[in-house]
Amino acid sequence: MRKYFITGLLILVPxxxxxxxxxAVISTxxxxxxLLPVQWxxxxxxxxxxxxxxAVLTVLIIFFTGLLTKNFIGKYIVSLWExxxxxxxxxxxxxxxxxxxxDTLFSSSGNAFSKALLIQYPREGSWTIAFLTGKPGSAVAKHLEGEFISVYVPTTPNPTSGYFLIIPKKDAIELDMSVDTxxxxxxxxxxxxxEVAEQAAAAQNKICN
Incomplete structure (x- = not known):
């Protein structure tokens, strides 16, 4: 009974x-x-x-906003608004x-979360997953000796919160796994x-293709 109950939980909870x-997303x-007039x-x-x-209206608003701001007049209006x-x-x-x-996260030319790293945190001997976000700015880098990198250490199980760290590049180990994994x-x-996550992603891609 316990085995069946746990199996049911593993299927239904996700x-x-x-x-x-x-x-929640669609309701929001x-x-x-x-934004529409009451009669509409x-x-x-x-x-x-x-x-x-x-939700459909929101997607259309976002799409047309991006479309309109691509021309000269749209860019000028955005700059005035900012x-x-x-x-x-x-x-x-x-x-x-x-x-x-x-701009950092959604820019196509940005380096946010470009690599998965293994670093020692919060103390030496303890290891955790971190993500490369770039290099320290010149105002910070001039006070540091050697090559440093900026990393983001997410919390578990909510990765939207975490810690920003500047660490020596030599202290970070680049992992052979994707950021999603x-x-x-x-x-x-x-x-x-x-390994399991990579296999699941590969299987999902195979099904989609």
């Missing part, structure tokens, strides 16, 4: 968490419908809400910080071995 996350994105909303047109319609935000005391600090992070290893608290 499905339940996935459904909960998707529901559905709030974009509030589904409940006014057909008498009931359509779950997921706001200049306006930088002159608002509290908003300027929040916006500039978030923009720097997003390393993240799965961290999230699973070491339960899902890298």
């Amino acid at each position: 499905l339940a968490i996935t459904a909960w996350v998707l529901h 994105m559905d709030q974009s419908l509030l 909303r589904p409940e006014a047109l057909i008498g009931f809400k359509i779950p997921g319609l706001g 200049k306006l935000l930088t002159h608002i005391p509290i908003v300027s600090s929040i916006y500039s910080s978030v923009k720097q992070v997003s 390393a993240l799965k290893y961290v999230v699973s608290m070491g339960v899902v071995a890298p």
